[in-house]
Amino acid sequence: xxxxxxxxxxxxxxxxxxxxxxxxxxxxxxxxxxxxxxxxxxxxxxxxxxxxxxxxxxxxxxxxxxxxxxxxxxxxxxxxxxxxxxxxxxxxxxxxxxxxxxxxxxxxxxxxxxxxxxxxxxxxxxxxxxxxxxxxxxxxxxxxxxxxxxxxxxxxxxxxxxxxxx
Amino acid sequence: xxxxxxxxxxxxxxxxxxxxxxxxxxxxxxxxxxxxxxxxxxxxxxxxxxxxxxxxxxxxxxxxxxxxxxxxxxxxxxxxxxxxxxxxxxxxxxxxxxxxxxxxxxxxxxxxxxxxxxxxxxxxxxxxxxxxxxxxxxxxxxxxxxxxxxxxxxxxxxxxxxxxxx
Numbered sequence: 001x002x003x004x005x006x007x008x009x010x011x012x013x014x015x016x017x018x019x020x021x022x023x024x025x026x027x028x029x030x031x032x033x034x035x036x037x038x039x040x041x042x043x044x045x046x047x048x049x050x051x052x053x054x055x056x057x058x059x060x061x062x063x064x065x066x067x068x069x070x071x072x073x074x075x076x077x078x079x080x081x082x083x084x085x086x087x088x089x090x091x092x093x094x095x096x097x098x099x100x101x102x103x104x105x106x107x108x109x110x111x112x113x114x115x116x117x118x119x120x121x122x123x124x125x126x127x128x129x130x131x132x133x134x135x136x137x138x139x140x141x142x143x144x145x146x147x148x149x150x151x152x153x154x155x156x157x158x159x160x161x162x163x164x165x166x
Numbered sequence: 167x168x169x170x171x172x173x174x175x176x177x178x179x180x181x182x183x184x185x186x187x188x189x190x191x192x193x194x195x196x197x198x199x200x201x202x203x204x205x206x207x208x209x210x211x212x213x214x215x216x217x218x219x220x221x222x223x224x225x226x227x228x229x230x231x232x233x234x235x236x237x238x239x240x241x242x243x244x245x246x247x248x249x250x251x252x253x254x255x256x257x258x259x260x261x262x263x264x265x266x267x268x269x270x271x272x273x274x275x276x277x278x279x280x281x282x283x284x285x286x287x288x289x290x291x292x293x294x295x296x297x298x299x300x301x302x303x304x305x306x307x308x309x310x311x312x313x314x315x316x317x318x319x320x321x322x323x324x325x326x327x328x329x330x331x332x
Contacts, residue, residue: 021251022205022251022254031200032210033198033200034197035198041188041190041195043198046267047266047270048213049269049271050267050268088188089188092188092190100212102215102216104213104215
């Protein structure tokens, strides 16, 4: 009897938490996260302007990551990227992070074209670090899942900040 | 005995789902959502560029919502906004939606200054609808929680698209 009452209570509590809220005709959706799966524990900037502001004010380098949900290369890199604790820890502690599925109007972020996945580092002086690149000459800022150690070395390079002109 | 085994199993399953994943020193964080609480069932654009692209390609008006997490006026409006099913349904079916906590570089989005909360409509022709405003002459695009019906009337006005010049 008590068990039955508890069950009813549980059902009521579950219902009340969603009861009356708007649900799309196509069914309930999972809320989109700013991480998009690239590191749920990181604090992601939403826009490039916001990321630049954080980078300057906290004097930390910025990593901008271009990717697409329907690109298998992006998805393969995402798996390795999100599961590498050393990489995630460095990003969390020493970097400002931004991931984008839509290109910005700033051409400096596509030094050799717009492709995904593509990782660009930006110094707190707002200088795009075109000198920090991956191993592919035709797509200088692309990384494969097997390039994750190179990516971490590049992050170390990006942590050595350019001298501020101020 | 079976109960104990089940309990152990449950603990193991719970642990394995987080085991080995990066956790910040300050403790586990709740992943940020693109909705930021303004409607978890809506599909939010991440950036203004992305929102303009969707608006043009789907021929739907865009609502841009500027707010701040530590602004009590924003939070009060958010509660009413997110709980109004008619408003949420209209936004989901007839609008492109974008919420921003950081200003863009586009001055057209701040016709009478940068303040929060502020709601600006943009026509698919990429024209900012400065003619669609709230009830405060000193902050034309601000809305209080009690203005939610006016906001819905303004949404109806934004749905009447400007004629394309093409």
